[in-house]
Amino acid sequence: MNTKSLLSQKHQLSSTKSQVDFLEDSTLTKFSEKLIQQNLFPLTPIPLEVFQVNIGKMCNQVCKHCHVDAGPDRKEIMTRETMQLCIDAIKVSGATTVDLTGGAPEMNPDFRWFVEELSILGKKIIVRCNLTIIVANKKYNDLPEFFKKHKVEIVSSLPYFTASKTDSQRGDGVFEKSIQALGMLNSVGYSKKESGLILNLVYNPSGAFLPSDQSSLEKEFKLKLKSLYDIDFNNLFAITNLPISRFLEFLVNSGNYDNYMEKLINAYNPIAAENVMCRNTLSISWNGFIYDCDFNQMLEMKIDVEEKRQHISNFEINGINQRRIKTNQHCFGCTAGSGSSCSGNVA
């Protein structure tokens, strides 16, 4: 398994322009055509709910499908000053939830300060925790207690309930460490009755295929994780892999790109299109730029407002609420089947 990011490998697809050019260079049906057919073009926002902040690309893992191209060799992380600008924006944004992601967000030295400040705001806080970070180093071992203290909702990827499938996507030994970390979260009360502490898992396919029915997968995961490892969790989110960054590189290298795109396009669901997450979400990058979603962020497709308003230092919610959401071919990943978002199915 490769332990370097595409950027570090100087891979052609580490350039966002190359990715966008690749996605657009096709005779396949355009995403915008599908939206036009159902009078949904251009996509426009509904009231903002989720303020997602990507606080850095640094990560202790190098997952094969990572749309962030995160890894230990990525040094881009958000400063405390930019976090403060985010807090100021959150106060006037109307968002009810702050969703922290990365990389491994916990590796940012100001992560705990940020969570503490957000906690004072009284917003629901989600942390996308990769689990292994909790056991990666002694200094992270108390994260479950820290999360509990601030009633943080945890969302963690676990591609499967066996080591072989998990490790093939996320790296050798990841499954065993993930199970250990899940046990630590359970032991402080996560997903235990009446604790109010939520631990959700994310399933995403380990290859060029679409996720199955979310509720069936959730039943199976619950049964297996409980019987094999005595692990509890609340909900399973089934998330489709979007054809960008490392997953795009996998699709191209394995010869699966055309078939995968056809699958996504054939599975286009108009109801999912109406409910895509970019309509109620904003995504902020480590350096403070504003995007419609984390995927547009990774393709550097900045929000469609006047240039000076594209940065968190000039956050202006009225213009943002009236914007046109930017779309491209990767958006078919969010509208296939039951739809896909950072919270799983949308249809």
Added chain:
Amino acid sequence: MKTYYNPEDLKKFGNISEFEPNLAKKFFDYYGEVFKEGALTAREKSLIALAVAHAVQCPYCIDAYTSDTMEKGCDEQQIMEAVHVASAIKGGATLVHGVQMMNKYKELSM
């Protein structure tokens, strides 16, 4: 090189309605109903389909139901066990006819 089987033809399965739409519609409606969640889960049905695909040695079906079982969350061990079920039944079906052979052998022998 031309071959009898073309992977692209799998996508054209629906085109069989071109020559006889009524029967095709009945078949595809029936097919859709069969694979819905029922007393058996859609996942169990997909594994059965994969096993049968191997038994009838249909490359289109093997292609389709390998993808489908993966989408339904089956891992490599589970799908290979399904293939072994097909193999065991096919092997058993061959061997059980050995009893017929033995009967005939004994009938003809002094």
